[in-house]
Amino acid sequence: MKKQSVVFVSFWGRRWRLAAPISWLGNANGALLILNPVPPPGRVFVTHLLPISISPSGVCAFNSQTLPSGGRPVSQTGEFLSFSAIKQTGTDGAFLVLNGQKFAKCANAKQAKTLASIIENVRAAKVSKRETLVRSWIVKQFDARAASRALSEAEESIGVIRWACSFFFVFMFVGIPVLVMLYGLEQLIIPLAVGILALAVQIAILFFSAHRKLYRADSQERFESLVKMIVCPPVSLRAADLLTRNLLSGYSPIVVANVLAGAGGQQFARDFVRDLQHPLKHEVTDEKAAETISWMTAAQLKACLEHVERDGRVKVKSLLQPSEREGESVSYCPRCGVQFVDGAGDECPDCPGVGLVAFSENEKEVTLSQTSG
Numbered sequence: 001m002k003k004q005s006v007v008f009v010s011f012w013g014r015r016w017r018l019a020a021p022i023s024w025l026g027n028a029n030g031a032l033l034i035l036n037p038v039p040p041p042g043r044v045f046v047t048h049l050l051p052i053s054i055s056p057s058g059v060c061a062f063n064s065q066t067l068p069s070g071g072r073p074v075s076q077t078g079e080f081l082s083f084s085a086i087k088q089t090g091t092d093g094a095f096l097v098l099n100g101q102k103f104a105k106c107a108n109a110k111q112a113k114t115l116a117s118i119i120e121n122v123r124a125a126k127v128s129k130r131e132t133l134v135r136s137w138i139v140k141q142f143d144a145r146a147a148s149r150a151l152s153e154a155e156e157s158i159g160v161i162r163w164a165c166s167f168f169f170v171f172m173f174v175g176i177p178v179l180v181m182l183y184g185l186e187q188l189i190i191p192l193a194v195g196i197l198a199l200a201v202q203i204a205i206l207f208f209s210a211h212r213k214l215y216r217a218d219s220q221e222r223f224e225s226l227v228k229m230i231v232c233p234p235v236s237l238r239a240a241d242l243l244t245r246n247l248l249s250g251y252s253p254i255v256v257a258n259v260l261a262g263a264g265g266q267q268f269a270r271d272f273v274r275d276l277q278h279p280l281k282h283e284v285t286d287e288k289a290a291e292t293i294s295w296m297t298a299a300q301l302k303a304c305l306e307h308v309e310r311d312g313r314v315k316v317k318s319l320l321q322p323s324e325r326e327g328e329s330v331s332y333c334p335r336c337g338v339q340f341v342d343g344a345g346d347e348c349p350d351c352p353g354v355g356l357v358a359f360s361e362n363e364k365e366v367t368l369s370q371t372s373g
């Protein structure tokens, strides 16, 4: 599951970076946070690849995409169900449940619910409407304008909480040690405890109202977090992160990278597009399952390229063309871009199922004339 997630963290300043999944993100334990290097609050966003493929004909428990940070999770079974065979949809925690059986493990309960509801919508629709429904669901994941809008709308309510969390952090780790050094712990223990609780309650209240605005449907998470913050005040240091974490999780990682990282997300965008274009081979042999997998990959590639085109910061052409030929290379991998000096026609050793492409004779001449001139 973690192999399918991308975490965006911004440290002080405006630079974003992509980070590998951090263990404490999925964990509401305040103690773990304290042990970890702490980014400023409210600067953590997580987005996930989908654990399944959906096509107008059915659902397959497999997504051929991979992220540069990791291969495919073993939990994807490749099981296929046609829409006519799906009688009932639901969730069980992070699991998507179809016909009463756990069908796929999702990144979290929110993703599972989203998938269950789109599958239910498509299933209930007329056969002729299904393709439109699935396509528009995919296109929505690549709507960068909607993602930016969600981000700026949330900024308003999260801003105050970010300050409150930062203040609380300084109070806990600088204020309290200094006060204790000056006046001794014995006299201060009760006033400090009251102060900590008051701050935590204040943050919890702000969190609760912002959460209701941003995630109206997730009332369970809202109440649980509220209780945790009051019972264990250090949890409230993470209030802003809890609000930003899933804010953009419904959007494709490439969109989140563009919205947050801007031009800095270029390499990520390139890898993302090339992976859709040249997916790694898979072991799913059932014909209908394989059809659904490649249908969704193609539909995602289309929506993805449309997004890149609209975004305009990177030219689609520059994403698709091979990088400049180095030295004696005769071929390259169209997926990872690594160049090779031996013959074309083989597979890339790093990308199973992706054949190497020869640099064309044409290009060779250009390169040669460039180097000699």
Ligand SMILES: [Zn+2]
Residues within 6 Å of the ligand: 333, 334, 335, 336, 337, 338, 348, 349, 350, 351, 354
């Ligand atoms: Zn490769």
